[in-house]
Amino acid sequence: MTTTVDDALEHGGEFHFFQKQMFFLLSLLSVAFTPIYVGIVFLGFTPDHRCRSPGVAELSLRCGWSPAEELNYTVPGPGPGGEASARQCRRYEVDWNQSTLSCADPLASLDTNRSRLPLGPCRDGWLYETPGSSIVTEFNLVCANSWMLDLFQSSVNVGFFIGSMSIGYIADRFGRKLCLLTTILINAASGVLMAISPTYTWMLIFRLIQGLVSKASWLIGFILITEFVGRSYRRTVGIFYQAAFTVGLLMLAGVAYALPHWRWLQFTVTLPNFCFLLYYWCIPESPRWLISQNKNAEAMRIFKHIAKKNGKSLPASLQRLRLEEETGKKLNPSFLDLVRTPQIRKHTLILMYNWFTSSVLYQGLIMHMGLAGDNIYLEFFYSALVEFPAAFMVILTIDRIGRRYPWAASNIVAGAACLASGFIPGDLRWLRIIVSCLGRMGITMAYEIVCLVNAELYPTFIRNLGVHVCSSMCDIGGIITPFLVYRLTNIWLELPLMVFAVVGLVAGGLVLLLPETKGKALPETIEEAENMQRDQRSSTYLSVPPHLEL
Numbered sequence: 001m002t003t004t005v006d007d008a009l010e011h012g013g014e015f016h017f018f019q020k021q022m023f024f025l026l027s028l029l030s031v032a033f034t035p036i037y038v039g040i041v042f043l044g045f046t047p048d049h050r051c052r053s054p055g056v057a058e059l060s061l062r063c064g065w066s067p068a069e070e071l072n073y074t075v076p077g078p079g080p081g082g083e084a085s086a087r088q089c090r091r092y093e094v095d096w097n098q099s100t101l102s103c104a105d106p107l108a109s110l111d112t113n114r115s116r117l118p119l120g121p122c123r124d125g126w127l128y129e130t131p132g133s134s135i136v137t138e139f140n141l142v143c144a145n146s147w148m149l150d151l152f153q154s155s156v157n158v159g160f161f162i163g164s165m166s167i168g169y170i171a172d173r174f175g176r177k178l179c180l181l182t183t184i185l186i187n188a189a190s191g192v193l194m195a196i197s198p199t200y201t202w203m204l205i206f207r208l209i210q211g212l213v214s215k216a217s218w219l220i221g222f223i224l225i226t227e228f229v230g231r232s233y234r235r236t237v238g239i240f241y242q243a244a245f246t247v248g249l250l251m252l253a254g255v256a257y258a259l260p261h262w263r264w265l266q267f268t269v270t271l272p273n274f275c276f277l278l279y280y281w282c283i284p285e286s287p288r289w290l291i292s293q294n295k296n297a298e299a300m301r302i303f304k305h306i307a308k309k310n311g312k313s314l315p316a317s318l319q320r321l322r323l324e325e326e327t328g329k330k331l332n333p334s335f336l337d338l339v340r341t342p343q344i345r346k347h348t349l350i351l352m353y354n355w356f357t358s359s360v361l362y363q364g365l366i367m368h369m370g371l372a373g374d375n376i377y378l379e380f381f382y383s384a385l386v387e388f389p390a391a392f393m394v395i396l397t398i399d400r401i402g403r404r405y406p407w408a409a410s411n412i413v414a415g416a417a418c419l420a421s422g423f424i425p426g427d428l429r430w431l432r433i434i435v436s437c438l439g440r441m442g443i444t445m446a447y448e449i450v451c452l453v454n455a456e457l458y459p460t461f462i463r464n465l466g467v468h469v470c471s472s473m474c475d476i477g478g479i480i481t482p483f484l485v486y487r488l489t490n491i492w493l494e495l496p497l498m499v500f501a502v503v504g505l506v507a508g509g510l511v512l513l514l515p516e517t518k519g520k521a522l523p524e525t526i527e528e529a530e531n532m533q534r535d536q537r538s539s540t541y542l543s544v545p546p547h548l549e550l
Contacts, residue, residue: 006231012312021309022224025282031247038252041376045130046136047136049127090120092120131260135262147483151482154478155204163214177285194270242447242448338466350514351453353473355474358443364496364500386437398452399518403449404514404516407445408508411443411446417442419497456520
């Protein structure tokens with residue numbers, strides 16, 4: 001008797017003790033991925049800073065100034081997210097050893113208007129107003145070197161892009177388990193090496209390596225848990241696997257607050273990854289992958305193990321397993337299939353833009369909060385909390401209302417919140433936090449819905465290709481976002497929010513051009529995918545009450 005994998009899971013248990021155990025273990029990977037994805041907020045925190053002047057330091061010793069009084073005689077720095085200028089990245093070029101300089105106000109005897117005093121380049125480093133340290137304070141990534149902070153975060157997204165594009169082939173060629181363990185080991189080792197890097201260049205290299213493997217291990221964990229559970233549980237398990245990432249956000253805020261020094265923070269968030277190597281004894285290989293490699297005997301052994309763990313038994317007639325997709329004729333997918341026909345081309349372009357939007361707004365709002373926030377630890381924690389109701393709202397709405405309207409609304413809410421935040425006065429801090437949290441909730445919902453809908457709009461033989469190509473725009477957005485945020489804040493602190501608003505509102509409008517997929521069978525052919533919009537219009541016309549017909 002030939003049986004599908006889903007049939008075997010129905011007999012052995014679709015979501016029982018074994019699957020719950022696997023979900024818990026693999027969700028820890030999602031938690032541990034958080035510091036790599038958004039850790040730049042704390043690792044690259046830019047505090048208030050002033051150009052160091054040895055002359056001011058000597059005069060401070062002679063006059064007995066406090067550090068705060070000494071700062072009064074340095075050129076005001078840009079501060080976190082302030083509007084930097086060439087003047088603010090320089091120092092006063094005066095002879096601080098003049099005997100005529102008084103301790104009360106030494107600059108007053110030179111010129112009553114400080115803006116007319118000559119300025120020179122900052123040759124002796126910077127003074128940072130922070131009790132801890134970050135890569136910014138250690139490597140002086142300010143003013144002329146501020147682009148190096150952008151590059152640091154972009155490098156990890158370059159790694160994400162390359163890693164996620166290649167992981168599909170590697171996991172299919174060598175197996176999920178081996179690939180998972182290898183990426184975990186490389187990620188842990190490169191994270192530790194980054195924490196002890198003596199120079200910015202070495203730190204950048206190890207950050208890039210982390211990007212190459214960390215998202216890959218996260219994706220493999222996602223693939224494994226969805227392949228271990230039954231068909232009816234896959235969507236919910238996938239959403240909660242992403243919700244585990246939110247748990248990581250909350251934990252990261254607490255750990256970063258307790259460890260304000262970046263090297264100790266990097267050590268602390270990296271070392272737990274070595275514990276995941278114990279998964280060699282805890283997590284079996286995916287039976288679906290084993291069947292695809294014609295290793296039916298080993299797959300059957302794992303299914304018997306699953307059934308035993310779940311207190312179930314497999315029927316004796318279950319002898320041969322096959323994958324669901326083996327029932328039809330196999331076709332060779334091509335990149336051209338994503339743009340060859342008009343409806344699929346429209347789907348591809350809109351999905352690519354929405355993946356890009358989700359990444360830019362999600363990462364951008366977090367980075368901007370690190371620049372503009374008064375208390376980044378507390379605001380980071382608050383904004384992370386709203387991701388939990390976002391996940392529950394997705395689960396509650398997508399099967400009742402549909403995918404399209406909640407998706408469009410979440411993008412529009414995120415864009416509108418960004419627009420509103422830019423014009424809220426600074427003294428209404430509480431209102432700004434509420435609006436920011438609404439924006440974060442909106443873009444989190446959009447992120448989770450695009451993951452679901454992407455697979456539902458493509459026919460079977462190009463479904464995986466469509467998901468990989470469209471979702472790659474997520475990493476392209478991540479590469480661009482640091483430059484977008486950190487450079488635009490030099491012009492106006494709220495300018496990135498204005499850009500995010502436009503991008504989000506456009507994404508919400510474009511979503512309405514896609515067909516609704518709620519309650520629809522997945523398209524199997526190009527023709528079925530092309531007819532999705534037409535079938536939706538037909539069902540809309542048929543649903544008009546007779547007394548309203550013309």
